[in-house]
Amino acid sequence: MATAAAHRTAQAQDASGGAADTGAHQHAFDAAVAAEERIEPRDWMPDAYRATLVRQIAQHAHSEIIGMQPEANWITRAPSLRRKAILMAKVQDEAGHGLYLYSAAETLGVGRDELLDKLHSGSQKYSSIFNYPTLTWADVGAIGWLVDGAAITNQVPLCRCSYGPYARAMVRVCKEESFHQRQGYELLLALSRGTAEQHAMAQDAVDRWWWPSLMMFGPPDDASRHSAQSMAWKIKRHSNDELRQRFVDICVPQAESLGLTLPDPDLRWNEERGHHDFGAIDWTEFHEVLKGNGPCNEQRITQRRRAHEEGAWVREAAAAHAAKHSGETGVKQA
């Protein structure tokens, strides 16, 4: 409580005093983070903390809306009405996650339009996993099981992130993501237990999505640029390699239950470590995809830009209509 009080005092000084003492602010901020308190939008925060959050939340929001594309690719071909309903609801959830996350970013002083411009110009990134194509129906299941599974492993700790609006958005996002993960698993299970063709389709999808999913945790700890500072700020709680290991350990028994294999000859239980050992990740591929040389980078961003450009007249019409009728909702003036 003393920390919170100090924090508020710093805020008050800032509001009343003008040229506030940055040192006192920094001290209050550090103390709040150390005490596991949440930093809220109106609290003072270091510029670098704000910038890191904007970068991370924007990238997360962009990933949600770009991530709609590979799955929407199968909405019109879903092989049963039940699966179609599940898939449409999932893609809709992703749009909803995009909305919460852009709103969380707005609490840091950046608008959605500005962030979308940065996505479209390539100056902000989205998760590289969405630069891989969904080639068969089984890919929808593999994305749910592996990609959403990896995302949850990354995101559950974010529910305790030091920045309040982001942490709260993640609580809801994680609930929905865990639903998606189970739906993906169940889709693959149906295929694995189905006809020989369906089983092969499921195995092929897992073969293609396994390694890119492991790359979702980011570069190894010794090569991760932003990790140390984010851990100190309690934006990030676990290292990339820790989370990747946790994910592998979760997936191995699930793959067995699915009756599918994971495409890694070096994957085995290590009694001593109490974890699974796994093979070396091809970081060259990761960096190539990140640089724009993945199979779908161009396609994804082109579709996004086109939807935005082709929708401009609709957004302009809505704005023009609102401006014309802005007086009508309140009490009519004489």
Place this chain on the structure above:
Amino acid sequence: MTTTVTATAALALGDDALVLSHRLGEWAGHAPVLEEEVALANIALDLLGQARVLLSTAGDEDELAYLREERAFTNLQLVEQPNGDFAHTIARQLYFSTYQHLLYARLAVTDGEFAPLAAKAVKEVAYHRDHAEQWTLRLGDGTGLSHERMQRACDALWRFTGEMFLPVEGLAVDGEQLRSAWLESVSGVLRRATLTVPEGPQSGAWTAGAGRQGLHTEPFGRMLAEMQHLHRSHPGASW
């Protein structure tokens, strides 16, 4: 499959919902603004839910959706029309959701087989209608460009609206009463949106509103080809 009177009506209404849901699903990832990604998907999901109940009344939902040929579908030609630009999608939504809302409101208070479904669906469809009306107002009374596009879309789809008021076996609804209620509502919205109520005939000259008899427009075959290909590629498989 039984072809009782109830099944005939369930297929007609179920196909409308199934086909429009599919068209709206095509917007995913292409909508003009993020809020519309959510809204259009929501409407598509409501319609798919209605379709599943209705088709299950007539038989097996997946067999009916995936294994019938084009000529066996009895949806209105209106709902199979391609999305076009956002104005065309909104005009199609305005025409159809107004019809569906008026129809379901009537069915909900009858003691027929569709009353329970209609009573639930009418609440969903009220939102669809509101969504379409609000966007018609924004586009019609927005910018010069949006006005022009909305007018063009309303005009282009007008000839598919007459079919909604033809009698459907098994639905105890007065078509002419439905038409006048629909016309009054749609005309009111269009006028408020500063748009002109189209004056052309409400049916095309040749197929003359024959979707209910299984005569469709060219884009429908392609839509079904896409929708059905995976299911048909694996005969007997379950998903």
